[in-house]
Amino acid sequence: MAYQHIKVPAEGVKITANEDFSLNIPNNPIIPFIEGDGIGVDITPVMQRVVDAAVEKTYGGERKIAWMEVFAGEKATHVYGGDHWLPRETMEAVRDFVVSIKGPLTTPVGGGIRSLNVALRQELDLYVCQRPVRYYTGTPSPLKQPEKTDMVIFRENSEDIYAGIEWAAGSPEAKKMVDFLINTMGVSKIRFPATSGIGVKPVSEEGTKRLVRKAIQYAIENDRSSVTLVHKGNIMKFTEGAFKNWGYELAMQEFGATEIDGGPWCRLQNPKNGKEIIIKDVIADNFLQQILLRPEDYSVIATMNLNGDYISDALAAQVGGIGIAPGANLSDTVAMFEATHGTAPKYAGLDKVNPGSLILSAEMMLRHLGWVEAADLIVKGLSGAISSGRVTYDFARAIDSATELSCSEFGENIVAHM
Numbered sequence: 214m215a216y217q218h219i220k221v222p223a224e225g226v227k228i229t230a231n232e233d234f235s236l237n238i239p240n241n242p243i244i245p246f247i248e249g250d251g252i253g254v255d256i257t258p259v260m261q262r263v264v265d266a267a268v269e270k271t272y273g274g275e276r277k278i279a280w281m282e283v284f285a286g287e288k289a290t291h292v293y294g295g296d297h298w299l300p301r302e303t304m305e306a307v308r309d310f311v312v313s314i315k316g317p318l319t320t321p322v323g324g325g326i327r328s329l330n331v332a333l334r335q336e337l338d339l340y341v342c343q344r345p346v347r348y349y350t351g352t353p354s355p356l357k358q359p360e361k362t363d364m365v366i367f368r369e370n371s372e373d374i375y376a377g378i379e380w381a382a383g384s385p386e387a388k389k390m391v392d393f394l395i396n397t398m399g400v401s402k403i404r405f406p407a408t409s410g411i412g413v414k415p416v417s418e419e420g421t422k423r424l425v426r427k428a429i430q431y432a433i434e435n436d437r438s439s440v441t442l443v444h445k446g447n448i449m450k451f452t453e454g455a456f457k458n459w460g461y462e463l464a465m466q467e468f469g470a471t472e473i474d475g476g477p478w479c480r481l482q483n484p485k486n487g488k489e490i491i492i493k494d495v496i497a498d499n500f501l502q503q504i505l506l507r508p509e510d511y512s513v514i515a516t517m518n519l520n521g522d523y524i525s526d527a528l529a530a531q532v533g534g535i536g537i538a539p540g541a542n543l544s545d546t547v548a549m550f551e552a553t554h555g556t557a558p559k560y561a562g563l564d565k566v567n568p569g570s571l572i573l574s575a576e577m578m579l580r581h582l583g584w585v586e587a588a589d590l591i592v593k594g595l596s597g598a599i600s601s602g603r604v605t606y607d608f609a610r611a612i613d614s615a616t617e618l619s620c621s622e623f624g625e626n627i628v629a630h631m
């Protein structure tokens with residue numbers, strides 16, 4: 214395919230997907246990457262350096278990633294000119310090359326462009342946002358026993374109020390919606406109709422079930438003890454409450470789960486090892502206090518888009534902060550890996566922030582490719598680097614005896630500990 218600004222590396226081979234969603238992974242896969250806005254310029258090259266070192270050390274030249282830069286965000290406006298924040302060919306390339314990784318992208322608050330991150334997820338139907346949260350020894354944490362936090366979040370990534378269906382207060386569209394709600398639907402609960410912005414929260418049975426299915430499959434594959442549906446269904450009955458009901462329904466219909474003591478909690482037997490997996494639910498506000506007091510009660514988390522966003526950062530903080538919080542956006546075929554955090558603009562270009570988040574996102578990517586030995590080596594390198602006490606500012610400020618390293622120095626420390 215001929216691109217305008219994307220240069221396809223001659224030494225690489227494309228990953229392809231089969232009809233059964235399995236992937237064909239060459240030894241030199243082309244991986245598109247978006248550098249990202251803000252601190253993207255700092256963390257993306259360090260991530261590439263660490264990944265290349267892990268792959269080289271593991272496979273001794275037999276395997277190698279062929280990186281291919283694709284553009285989004287501010288850099289795209291420089292490369293393509295004008296208002297091209299998310300060029301069409303970027304979207305085509307990440308779809309076509311199947312597996313990619315991205316740095317964070319800026320979204321202005323209260324106006325300007327809509328989230329490019331959300332646009333990528335929606336257009337590519339990356340309906341699962343998978344974010345593992347675990348403790349690395351030596352990481353400063355506000356908890357007494359941070360090692361008890363070991364969860365994997367499955368955040369629905371395509372619908373909910375997060376889909377961005379909303380109209381500004383005073384706009385003709387908002388007025389039309391308010392008029393429709395009051396006069397056609399008989400709604401009397403809009404407190405200030407003339408000055409209300411209006412948002413819409415779609416939550417569907419299909420969207421819920423495909424997400425919860427992935428969460429339960431993950432629990433089965435990874436020998437996890439429970440899947441918890443987190444929702445605010447007592448208040449938003451037909452969106453968040455329905456998410457809960459559809460989640461239980463799926464567990465019973467597709468995985469043979471049976472109710473415990475009359476329900477709604479249920480249990481299923483892991484077909485891989487016969488162990489019990491509990492499917493349960495918890496209301497979101499209660500969940501946010503319980504993860505601090507009894508984190509060991511939770512393992513796999515399935516939740517909607519906005520809850521998942523809040524929960525991701527909150528859980529990341531429990532194990533030391535979003536400097537080492539990784540993530541993956543997944544469809545049945547296309548996968549795009551990215552950190553949980555954003556562009557942290559005040560640190561952009563300072564070679565200061567923790568690159569661990571994007572490096573661990575790449576670690577998930579290597580595992581996704583089946584390059585588990587290289588992924589394991591990255592975990593070893595990062596664990597060793599954190600334990601050495603030579604860490605980036607975010608950890609150094611919370612550890613008395615630590616030595617502060619720059620972003621790139623910390624990357625070298627990870628490589629040294631592989």
Ligand SMILES: NC(=O)C1=CN([C@@H]2O[C@H](COP(=O)(O)OP(=O)(O)OC[C@H]3O[C@@H](n4cnc5c(N)ncnc54)[C@H](OP(=O)(O)O)[C@@H]3O)[C@@H](O)[C@H]2O)C=CC1
Pocket residue numbers: 252256316317318319320321330534535536537551552553554555556557558566567568569570607
């Ligand atoms: N997926 C994406 O691309 C995302 C994009 N965004 C976008 O990013 C922009 C900024 O958002 P904001 O709310 O400030 O959230 P950020 O996640 O960008 O930053 C918040 C704070 O988190 C800490 N932090 C973030 N990244 C790192 C890191 N790598 N190492 C160490 N500490 C880190 C810093 O804390 P401290 O100040 O304590 O040092 C920082 O000030 C917005 O435009 C937002 O829309 C936000 C989230 C995800």
Ligand SMILES: O=C(O)CCC(=O)C(=O)O
Pocket residue numbers: 318319320328329330331522525553555
């Ligand atoms: O798209 C954005 O700017 C924010 C996204 C975000 O916070 C997230 O996905 O965790």
Ligand SMILES: [Mg+2]
Pocket residue numbers: 522523525526553
């Ligand atoms: Mg977020």
